[in-house]
Amino acid sequence: MRGSAVTAYNSINSISVADCETPQKCIKTALAGFLSNTILLQRVSTITESIKTAAETAIEAEIDSGVEPVLSKAAALYVVATPIGNLGDISPRAIEVLCDVAVIAAEDTRHSQRLMQHIGCNTPMMSLHDHNERSRVEQLVARIQRGDSVALISDAGTPLISDPGFQLVRACRAASVRVVPVPGACAAIAALSAAGLPSDRFTFEGFLPSTGAARRKTLQALIDDPRTLLFYESPHRIGTSLQDMADVFGPREACFGRELTKRHESIRSGTLDELAALFANDKEPNKGEFVVMVSGQSKQQNDLDVSADALLKALLAELPPSKAVKVAVKLTGLPRAELYERAQELNDRS
Numbered sequence: 001m002r003g004s005a006v007t008a009y010n011s012i013n014s015i016s017v018a019d020c021e022t023p024q025k026c027i028k029t030a031l032a033g034f035l036s037n038t039i040l041l042q043r044v045s046t047i048t049e050s051i052k053t054a055a056e057t058a059i060e061a062e063i064d065s066g067v068e069p070v071l072s073k074a075a076a077l078y079v080v081a082t083p084i085g086n087l088g089d090i091s092p093r094a095i096e097v098l099c100d101v102a103v104i105a106a107e108d109t110r111h112s113q114r115l116m117q118h119i120g121c122n123t124p125m126m127s128l129h130d131h132n133e134r135s136r137v138e139q140l141v142a143r144i145q146r147g148d149s150v151a152l153i154s155d156a157g158t159p160l161i162s163d164p165g166f167q168l169v170r171a172c173r174a175a176s177v178r179v180v181p182v183p184g185a186c187a188a189i190a191a192l193s194a195a196g197l198p199s200d201r202f203t204f205e206g207f208l209p210s211t212g213a214a215r216r217k218t219l220q221a222l223i224d225d226p227r228t229l230l231f232y233e234s235p236h237r238i239g240t241s242l243q244d245m246a247d248v249f250g251p252r253e254a255c256f257g258r259e260l261t262k263r264h265e266s267i268r269s270g271t272l273d274e275l276a277a278l279f280a281n282d283k284e285p286n287k288g289e290f291v292v293m294v295s296g297q298s299k300q301q302n303d304l305d306v307s308a309d310a311l312l313k314a315l316l317a318e319l320p321p322s323k324a325v326k327v328a329v330k331l332t333g334l335p336r337a338e339l340y341e342r343a344q345e346l347n348d349r350s
């Protein structure tokens with residue numbers, strides 16, 4: 001980190017022979033300066049070979065003890081998670097990193113000012129968002145290579161999770177620049193942890209497409225997935241998206257988390273139809289931020305396949321195909337597309 005490295009560099013350069021009466025004394029002086037591993041070893045090796053060996057042993061001992069060695073802080077990109085609402089969720093390690101790096105690449109520098117004030121840091125910030133990430137990447141990678149550590153943050157939660165940063169992280173990895181995750185809040189994981197839906201296997205789908213047809217097509221492609229499905233959703237589309245999910249997936253168990261960690265946090269469970277109805281009837285304010293979770297296709301539902309044919313046949317005898325399929329979806333929980341296809345086959349056969 002820039003500040004520490006400068007102090008450390010000055011400190012090691014000021015080590016005198018008197019400081020190095022014994023290897024231990026020499027190392028103690030160097031450690032006090034938080035010198036980077038490389039600089040320490042280079043500089044110390046000019047004093048005596050035995051001191052170098054002792055320094056390496058001291059560093060290894062720190063690594064073995066599980067403590068991050070203060071001497072090995074080479075410049076890096078720190079990918080720092082920030083709170084998704086409650087500022088109390090920032091971790092002590094995130095604060096330390098954000099205060100110590102040379103610059104913070106932030107999705108929206110104005111938005112992140114509030115967090116910086118909260119943690120009492122005035123580290124310089126530069127913007128890195130979807131529209132300028134490509135042009136920023138080269139500059140930031142070069143800067144880290146010159147020895148400045150950089151932190152990447154987004155407006156809320158974990159960078160790269162439906163947020164900018166992918167190109168920067170990829171470029172750093174390609175250039176063998178150290179990338180250090182500093183984990184913390186993520187809305188999807190927070191919601192899943194409180195939903196009471198199967199969490200042993202899940203798939204994160206991010207935001208659904210904004211237009212109805214594309215959204216339903218995306219949902220259709222997920223019909224057979226047995227894992228819990230996680231989506232991010234905006235307040236403008238929460239009602240229509242839940243209704244589309246109800247139409248495509250049938251009456252599956254679902255849950256949404258709204259305004260997690262904030263004053264108006266709410267977590268609601270029910271079938272997709274029930275949750276969609278909350279918004280249709282204005283029972284739930286469609287304000288705020290949402291994570292929607294839907295249980296995956298269950299084996300039990302597949303087991304109904306045999307009787308679904310009989311059911312469809314009976315319904316088709318009484319109703320037009322679209323109505324027959326609609327009722328069959330409600331009764332069996334099987335995907336609408338699958339039942340529609342089967343209804344067509346049955347009609348063709350009769």
Ligand code: SAM
Binds near residue numbers: 157159160161186234
């Ligand atoms: N990177 C973030 C993360 O780690 O969760 C997600 C950023 S994405 C641009 C923003 C979306 O995340 C929102 O539209 C909403 O779907 C979800 N989200 C963020 N904060 C949330 C919160 N406090 N409660 C519920 N959903 C939230």
